[in-house]
Structure formats: structure tokens, C-alpha cells
Amino acid sequence: MAFGVDERAAQVLRHIVEDYVATAEPVGSRTVSKKMGQALSPATIRNIMADLEEMGFLAQPHTSAGRIPTGAGFRFYIDHLLLRRSLVQGEVDRLNQAAQEGVGNASADELVRQVSRLLANLACQASVVIVSRPDEQRLRSVSLMRASADKILLVAVMQSGYVQHRLIEGEPDVTADELEKINAYLNGLAEGLTLAALRVRVRAELRREKARYDRVMHRALAMGARALADSGPGEVFVEGRANILDQPEFAEDVQRLKRVLRAFEEKSVIFRLLDRAMASQAIQVSIGPENPVEELGDVSVVASGYRQGPSAMGSIGLIGPVRMDYSRVIPLVEYTANLLTTMFGQR
Amino acid sequence: MAFGVDERAAQVLRHIVEDYVATAEPVGSRTVSKKMGQALSPATIRNIMADLEEMGFLAQPHTSAGRIPTGAGFRFYIDHLLLRRSLVQGEVDRLNQAAQEGVGNASADELVRQVSRLLANLACQASVVIVSRPDEQRLRSVSLMRASADKILLVAVMQSGYVQHRLIEGEPDVTADELEKINAYLNGLAEGLTLAALRVRVRAELRREKARYDRVMHRALAMGARALADSGPGEVFVEGRANILDQPEFAEDVQRLKRVLRAFEEKSVIFRLLDRAMASQAIQVSIGPENPVEELGDVSVVASGYRQGPSAMGSIGLIGPVRMDYSRVIPLVEYTANLLTTMFGQR
DNA sequence: TTTAGCACTCTTCCTCCGGGAGTGCTAAAT
DNA sequence: ATTTAGCACTCCCGGAGGAAGAGTGCTAAA
Numbered sequence: 001m002a003f004g005v006d007e008r009a010a011q012v013l014r015h016i017v018e019d020y021v022a023t024a025e026p027v028g029s030r031t032v033s034k035k036m037g038q039a040l041s042p043a044t045i046r047n048i049m050a051d052l053e054e055m056g057f058l059a060q061p062h063t064s065a066g067r068i069p070t071g072a073g074f075r076f077y078i079d080h081l082l083l084r085r086s087l088v089q090g091e092v093d094r095l096n097q098a099a100q101e102g103v104g105n106a107s108a109d110e111l112v113r114q115v116s117r118l119l120a121n122l123a124c125q126a127s128v129v130i131v132s133r134p135d136e137q138r139l140r141s142v143s144l145m146r147a148s149a150d151k152i153l154l155v156a157v158m159q160s161g162y163v164q165h166r167l168i169e170g171e172p173d174v175t176a177d178e179l180e181k182i183n184a185y186l187n188g189l190a191e192g193l194t195l196a197a198l199r200v201r202v203r204a205e206l207r208r209e210k211a212r213y214d215r216v217m218h219r220a221l222a223m224g225a226r227a228l229a230d231s232g233p234g235e236v237f238v239e240g241r242a243n244i245l246d247q248p249e250f251a252e253d254v255q256r257l258k259r260v261l262r263a264f265e266e267k268s269v270i271f272r273l274l275d276r277a278m279a280s281q282a283i284q285v286s287i288g289p290e291n292p293v294e295e296l297g298d299v300s301v302v303a304s305g306y307r308q309g310p311s312a313m314g315s316i317g318l319i320g321p322v323r324m325d326y327s328r329v330i331p332l333v334e335y336t337a338n339l340l341t342t343m344f345g346q347r
Numbered sequence: 348m349a350f351g352v353d354e355r356a357a358q359v360l361r362h363i364v365e366d367y368v369a370t371a372e373p374v375g376s377r378t379v380s381k382k383m384g385q386a387l388s389p390a391t392i393r394n395i396m397a398d399l400e401e402m403g404f405l406a407q408p409h410t411s412a413g414r415i416p417t418g419a420g421f422r423f424y425i426d427h428l429l430l431r432r433s434l435v436q437g438e439v440d441r442l443n444q445a446a447q448e449g450v451g452n453a454s455a456d457e458l459v460r461q462v463s464r465l466l467a468n469l470a471c472q473a474s475v476v477i478v479s480r481p482d483e484q485r486l487r488s489v490s491l492m493r494a495s496a497d498k499i500l501l502v503a504v505m506q507s508g509y510v511q512h513r514l515i516e517g518e519p520d521v522t523a524d525e526l527e528k529i530n531a532y533l534n535g536l537a538e539g540l541t542l543a544a545l546r547v548r549v550r551a552e553l554r555r556e557k558a559r560y561d562r563v564m565h566r567a568l569a570m571g572a573r574a575l576a577d578s579g580p581g582e583v584f585v586e587g588r589a590n591i592l593d594q595p596e597f598a599e600d601v602q603r604l605k606r607v608l609r610a611f612e613e614k615s616v617i618f619r620l621l622d623r624a625m626a627s628q629a630i631q632v633s634i635g636p637e638n639p640v641e642e643l644g645d646v647s648v649v650a651s652g653y654r655q656g657p658s659a660m661g662s663i664g665l666i667g668p669v670r671m672d673y674s675r676v677i678p679l680v681e682y683t684a685n686l687l688t689t690m691f692g693q694r
Numbered sequence: 695t696t697t698a699g700c701a702c703t704c705t706t707c708c709t710c711c712g713g714g715a716g717t718g719c720t721a722a723a724t
Numbered sequence: 725a726t727t728t729a730g731c732a733c734t735c736c737c738g739g740a741g742g743a744a745g746a747g748t749g750c751t752a753a754a
Contacts, residue, residue: 028716043728046717064716064735107500107512143490145504153454153510155502157492163500163512165454180531187523241588242612245605254601258592261608265589375747390697393748411704411747 005055010081011036012048013057017069017077021325024248026066071289071322074300078285078326085327087335091122095339103343108161112340113237116316119336120240123329125320126264128301129237130274132314134164135196142190144168144179144223152179154227156195160308160344164195166227186224194311199228236267236274244320256298260321263299270301274315278305281312283334288322298322302329304337308344316340352402357428358383359395360404364416364424368672371595373413418636418669421647425632425673432674434682438469442686450690455508459687460584463663466683467587470676472667473611475648476584477621479661481511482543489537491515491526491570499526501574503542507655507691511542513574521566529567541658546575583614583621591667603645607668610646617648621662625652628659630681635669645669649676651684655691663687 005013015035019027029045036045049067052058057073060066069077098118102111112129120127137158147153147167152174154166174182189205190198206221241264244250250257264270269292277284283304288297302324303317317333318324352360362382366374376392383392396414399405404420407413416424445465449458459476467474484505494500497519503511521529536552537545553568588611591597597604611617616639624631630651635644649671650664664680665671 026716030716041728042716043718043730044726047727050718060717062735063718064733066716104516107514140495141493143492143502145490145502146488147504147508148487148506153504155490155492155510157494157500159495161494161498163502165510167454169451176531176534180527183530184523184527242609245608251601254598254604257601257604261592262589373747377747388697389747390699390749391695394696397749407748409704410749411702413747 005052005057005076008040009048009052010076012045013052013069013073013077014081016049016052016058016067017073017081018327020068021323024323026061026068028066031066071287074287074322074326075290078287078330082327082330084331085325087331091332092335094118094122095336099339099343103346107163108158108344109163111161111343112314112316113239115336115340116237117239119316119318119332120243123318123320123324123332124243125318125324125329126241126243127239127317128270128274128303128319129239129316130234130271130278130314131162132278132312133234134158134162136194136311137162137308137313138192138194138311139190139198142186143183144186146174146176146179152223154224156190159192160313162313168223168227171223182223195228199225202228234271234275236271238264238270238319247321247323249321249323256321259295259298263296264319266293266295269293269296270319273301274303274317277303277317278312278315281305281307283330283337284317285326285330300324302326302333304333306337306340306344308341313340313344352399352404352423355387356395356399357423359392360399360416360420361424361428363396363399363405363414364420364428365674367415368670371670373408373415375413378413418634421634421669421673422637425634425677429674429677431678432672434678438679439682441465441469442683446686446690450693454510455505455691456510458508458690459661459663460586462683462687463584464586466663466665466679467590470665470667470671470679471590472665472671472676473588473590474586474664475617475621475650475666476586476663477581477618477625477661478509479625479659480581481505481509483541483658484509484655484660485539485541485658486537486545489533490530491533493521493523493526499570501571503537506539507660509660515570515574518570525566529570532567533571542575546572549575581618581622583618585611585617585666594668594670596668596670603668606642606645610643611666613640613642616640616643617666620648621650621664624650624664625659625662628652628654630677630684631664632673632677647671649673649680651680653684653687653691655688660687660691 012032015032016027019031019035029042029049032045033040033042049058053067057070057076058067059070061068095115095118098115102114106114112131116127116129137160140157140159142154142156145153145155150170150172152168152171154168156164158164189201193201202221202224206225244260273286283302286301288300291297298321299319300322301317301319303315305315306313316337318329359379362379363374366378366382376389376396379392380387380389396405400414404417404423405414406417408415442462442465445462449461453461459478463474463476484507487504487506489501489503492500492502494514497517499515499518501513501515505511536548540548549568549571553572591607620633630649633648635647638644645668646666647669648664648666650662652662653660663684665676
């Protein structure tokens with residue numbers, strides 16, 4: 001066992017974490033002793049607890065209350081002690097079903113949000129999703145459409161089913177006919193490329209076309225280049241906020257509830273966390289005090305990326321109070337992310 | 348003054364409402380007497396208050412606390428006593444600016460949500476928006492795009508700038524070329540019609556085309572008819588939930604906070620309320636207990652429709668605890684809705 | 695009809711106190 | 725050298741009791 005935590009201490013820590021997760025109350029030495037089958041007396045447990053506290057894994061709300069795990073305590077538990085609870089079949093079924101429904105008749109966005117909502121309810125936490133900037137995704141088709149007298153809308157459908165819009169300003173005098181031609185031309189270029197690759201491609205073509213003079217093509221490329229220039233900052237969806245309201249720790253402590261709810265609004269920080277999970281393609285757990293900003297000090301984020309084939313599509317996860325049942329939540333998030341990856345594989 | 352409420356009683360009610368809105372505390376006779384310039388003694392005020400309570404406009408949390416307005420009290424205040432506070436220039440400026448920015452470089456959706464977010468912050472309430480089913484909106488252009496091996500995406504851009512997707516299943520063997528032709532044909536039909544009208548038009552064409560045999564056209568129409576058949580249930584966006592967290596009435600009463608937050612999740616009920624505001628094209632105020640479901644018993648919704656030219660586009664408003672400053676909030680919502688209408692008029 | 699006066703009601707905020715939970719320490723037991 | 729029993733101590737929690745304050749309703753006088 002790492003960090004000078006011997007096996008016995010680790011088991012004590014495990015029981016404290018699990019009891020605290022279940023009850024939201026500080027855990028005393030007597031309780032732990034019982035849970036461990038009386039193999040050790042409360043007094044011994046107390047000694048171990050004192051050690052664990054010294055190492056920073058436990059804290060006491062006040063003298064003569066039990067101990068509660070600190071952020072570091074949860075971290076150690078997750079990294080070294082977690083026994084993954086296997087998912088209940090019913091949960092798996094419901095997730096699969098939601099995904100099947102979604103894949104049939106919804107856009108990629110809808111599919112993801114539907115699954116996310118269900119995940120939130122199953123885990124009794126809020127759920128959180130990001131969709132990656134589509135720069136990395138492969139295109140299925142593109143279309144330029146007249147949006148107003150002087151604006152054109154570029155619609156790009158990714159192979160994942162994700163749909164992306166970009167508004168191009170100041171193109172008053174392109175005719176419908178020309179738009180059609182441009183569409184055909186762009187589609188020829190685009191299919192199978194990523195948006196980023198298309199951007200490069202379009203720029204190259206643009207240079208080449210400068211020589212021969214073809215007004216329409218030049219237009220097409222210039223517009224394309226413009227539309228592809230910027231990529232949005234990405235969005236965060238939070239679903240199922242209400243799921244956390246019944247946690248017992250909020251019954252008296254309004255302040256904490258407010259802090260957690262405010263944390264849900266920290267979209268840009270949440271985005272960074274999920275983005276990291278997406279990049280690593282492994283499940284990521286950020287525990288309260290580990291988070292980069294103070295505002296998220298009371299919440300944990302458990303997230304995992306999902307892909308289409310080899311390319312990252314986004315990240316899905318849960319956000320809620322630090323005291324969450326990681327043994328249940330981590331497999332759940334993992335399964336859900338894999339499910340999305342499977343679903344997108346079928347597209 | 349209606350309902351047997353004489354002028355004096357009305358003024359008393361007004362002061363009670365306003366004081367309660369400002370302080371979140373029950374209001375006593377002494378306070379009212381002072382506010383009214385000592386014209387009436389506290390004892391007299393007490394008599395009037397007893398009358399108002401009998402009429403159902405006031406309530407006492409317990410004997411010997413002051414009075415607080417009931418739902419009916421707020422209703423009477425809004426209908427008969429409200430002195431609209433004129434907007435602060437700074438607020439107007441910020442709204443205008445947000446709208447100008449949005450109209451320039453964002454889709455209709457984005458524009459509306461941006462304005463909504465700002466509205467929420469200005470009012471210190473949560474804001475809420477719906478976008479109407481686009482059936483009633485006029486089309487600018489449509490495009491069919493290949494979305495996957497056996498699916499096609501219909502993208503419709505409305506004259507408002509609002510973009511609508513419909514997924515059509517089971518069209519594996521339409522070629523890119525055919526799609527282009529179909530696009531051209533549909534666009535010819537569609538421009539300037541509403542989706543509903545297009546639906547009718549397409550069905551008519553479909554009957555006519557049955558006679559002469561043109562495979563592509565028939566395809567186009569069949570697909571069009573299918574895509575247009577259903578119209579989604581409409582969406583509700585809630586922004587700025589965190590704005591209400593600091594209301595003093597929540598400092599001790601967690602239950603009430605939870606109820607209000609849960610109310611924010613009652614999307615379908617909120618939708619109905621906003622839809623009503625959209626239909627009536629006048630500002631609508633729904634006060635707590637008036638609401639159709641118990642879950643919204645603690646919140647008020649203030650909403651107003653916005654249009655593009657003559658056709659309803661959606662509805663925007665605020666949702667928050669019943670105790671809100673209607674004299675400020677109502678003009679604010681009204682202004683915002685008009686602003687959106689103006690913005691969409693420029694499209 | 696209004697108002698001053700007054701008794702009454704309730705909440706709120708102290709403080710005090712006992713019970714209980716849990717600890718840390720020490721000394722004995724293994 | 726560990727483990728454990730015993731014990732004193734600390735701190736939270738809940739209830740009791742009481743004083744202060746706010747506000748009311750009623751009555752009788754202006």
C-alpha cells in the first residue's frame with residue numbers, strides 16, 4: 001500500500017469512506033470496529049484513525065465527532081481501494097434502451113442529451129456533457145443556405161450525426177443557382193475530411209484557383225475559408241440538477257447547497273475538466289478541493305470521453321457533492337461513455 | 348376600486364406589497380402608517396388590514412406577526428395598483444447592445460438565449476424562453492443533406508434566422524445528384540411559405556405528380572411530406588438559476604428553495620405558461636397559487652411573446668419566487684420582448 | 695370614524711443544563 | 725511491541741425556561 005498506509009489502515013479508511021457515503025454523518029471508531037467484524041477494538045481503530053488524520057486522509061468536524069474523509073481521503077479510496085460495484089441489469093437495460101431509441105430517431109445532440117438525462121437520474125446526481133469542437137470530426141456533407149439578405153448559413157453534418165452551423169456575413173449577391181454549384185463543389189471536397197482538414201484543403205484550393213479565373217469557385221472557397229476560420233468555444237449541458245436536492249447534508253446547510261448549485265453554473269471550468277477527460281480517453285475523477293477553482297471546491301466531477309471510431313467526440317459525466325458513491329458512479333459513467341461510443345460506431 | 352376595496356385600502360395594500368417585496372419580512376401596521384406619512388394611525392391601518400385579510404389579499408404567518416400579501420394580493424396589486432418603474436438607461440443600453448451583437452453574428456437561437464441570459468441577470472431572477480414550433484414561421488430556404496447511409500437531414504432556415512432540423516429515415520439509395528435536384532425543386536416551392544403551408548403544398552404536388560412519372564420529383568415530395576409530418580414539442584430554456592439563490596427568504600427555509608428549484612424543472616408546465624403568453628401577445632403574469640400545478644405554487648412567471656412581423660416566434664420571461672419586484676420586472680420583460688420583435692423585424 | 699391605550703399572543707433569542715457520542719491518554723494485558 | 729480496557733474530557737444537541745420585542749385585537753374615548 002502506497003504512502004505508508006498499511007493494509008489495515010487502508011481497510012479502515014475504506015470503511016469510513018463507505019459509511020460516510022451512505023450516511024453523510026461523521027464515522028466513529030466503534031462503528032468501524034463493528035463493520036470490520038470486531039477484529040480490532042475501537043481503541044485500536046482510534047489509533048489508526050489518528051494516523052490517517054495526520055496523513056491528511058481524514059478530518060474531524062470538531063473534537064469528539066467521528067471522522068469524515070478529506071479530498072485526499074476520497075482520492076486514495078478511488079485510486080487504491082475502490083471495489084467497483086457491478087451495474088444492476090435494470091440500469092444497463094434502461095441505458096441501452098435510451099441509446100437505441102436515440103440512435104434511431106434523434107440527432108447526435110439529442111441522443112447525447114437523452115442518455116445524459118437518464119444517467120443523471122440513475123446516479124441521482126446532475127449530469128454534464130460536452131460535445132467536442134467538431135474540428136476533429138469527419139464530415140458527411142456540407143450545405144450553404146441563404147439565411148438572410150446578406151448572410152449565408154453553412155451547415156455541416158458530421159459522420160457522427162452531429163450538426164454544426166456557421167453564419168457567414170455579407171454575401172448579398174450570391175444567387176441561388178450559384179449557391180447550388182458551390183454546394184456541389186464543396187461537397188466534393190469535403191466528404192470524409194475533418195473540418196480542420198477541410199479548412200487546410202480549402203485554403204490550398206483557394207491559392208490554386210487564383211490563377212485560373214472562376215468566379216463561382218473562388219466565391220465558394222472564400223466563403224468556405226471564412227466559415228471555417230473560427231471554431232466555437234464548445235458548450236456544456238447540465239441536466240438533472242434537481243437530483244441532488246434531497247441529499248441529507250443539504251437539509252440544514254443551505255450555504256453548501258448554494259455553493260454546489262453555483263458550481264453547476266461554472267460552465268467554463270466544467271468544460272475544462274470534461275475536456276481533459278476527453279483528451280485522456282480514460283475516466284477522470286476530480287474531487288472537490290482538487291479542482292482548479294474554489295467555486296468547485298464542494299463538488300466532484302466524474303467524466304469520461306466518448307468517441308466515434310478513433311476520433312474524440314465529447315465527454316459525458318456526473319457532477320455532484322464530493323460525497324458521492326464512486327463505486328457505483330464510476331462504473332456507471334464508464335458504461336455510459338462506452339455505450340455512446342458504440343452507438344456512434346454504428347453511424 | 349374594484350372588489351369593494353376602497354382607495355385607502357388599496358394604498359395600504361400597495362405599501363404592504365412593496366415593503367414585503369423589498370424586505371421579505373411580514374409588514375406591520377406601524378410600518379405602513381409611517382410609509383403613508385402618518386396620515387392614518389397604526390390602529391386605523393390595523394382595521395384596514397383586517398379587512399384586507401378577510402378579503403383574501405393578506406395573510407398572517409402567525410398571530411402577531413405582520414401581514415404578507417397572498418397570491419390574490421399580488422394579483423390585485425399587479426392588476427390595479429402597479430406603478431411601473433421606468434427602466435434605468437443602463438439596463439436599456441445593455442439589452443440593446445446584447446441584441447445588436449446577437450443580431451450580427453449569431454443564429455436566432457443564440458440571439459434569444461444571449462438576451463435571455465442578460466435579462467436574467469438584470470432582473471436577478473431566472474429567465475425562461477421558448478421558441479415556437481416553427482410551423483407558423485416563414486421559410487427562407489430548405490436543404491436536404493445526407494446524414495448517414497440511410498438517413499437524410501432536412502434543414503430549414505426560417506426568415507427569422509431560426510434553424511430547424513428534421514431527420515428522415517430510410518432513404519439509402521438517393522444519390523448526391525438527386526439530392527441536389529430535389530433541393531432545388533423544394534426551394535422553389537418553399538421560399539416564403541410557412542412550414543405548415545409547405546406541408547399542404549407538398550401534399551398537393553404529390554397528388555398531382557402521381558400522374559406524370561418523375562421519379563426524382565416524387566421522391567422529393569414524399570420525403571418532404573414525411574419530414575414535415577410531425578412537429579416537435581418545443582423546448583424550454585432556463586437560464587440564470589443561480590440568480591435567485593441569494594434571496595433572503597431562502598436563508599433559513601431550505602424546503603422553499605428546493606421547491607422553487609424543482610419548479611424550474613417543470614418544463615412542460617412552464618412551456619404551457621409561456622405558450623399562453625405567446626398566443627395572447629400581451630404580457631402575462633402567473634402568480635404562484637394561480638399556476639395549474641402545485642409544483643409551481645411558489646413561483647411566479649412573467650412572460651411576453653415576441654414576433655417576427657405578424658407571426659409569433661416565441662415567448663420570453665422570468666421565473667422566480669412569488670415575491671418579486673413586479674414594478675421593475677414587468678417593464679423589463681416587456682421591453683425585452685419588444686426588443687426581440689424589433690430585432691427579428693430587421694432580419 | 696378614528697385613535698390611544700392596553701392586554702394578550704407568538705416568535706425569537708438568550709442561557710442553562712443533562713445526555714450522548716466520541717475522542718485521547720494511560721496503564722494493564724497479551 | 726501491540727492491543728485493549730478504562731476513564732476523564734470535550735463538544736454537540738435538544739429541551740426547558742425566561743425575557744424582550746413586535747404586532748395584534750379590542751375597548752373606550754375623542
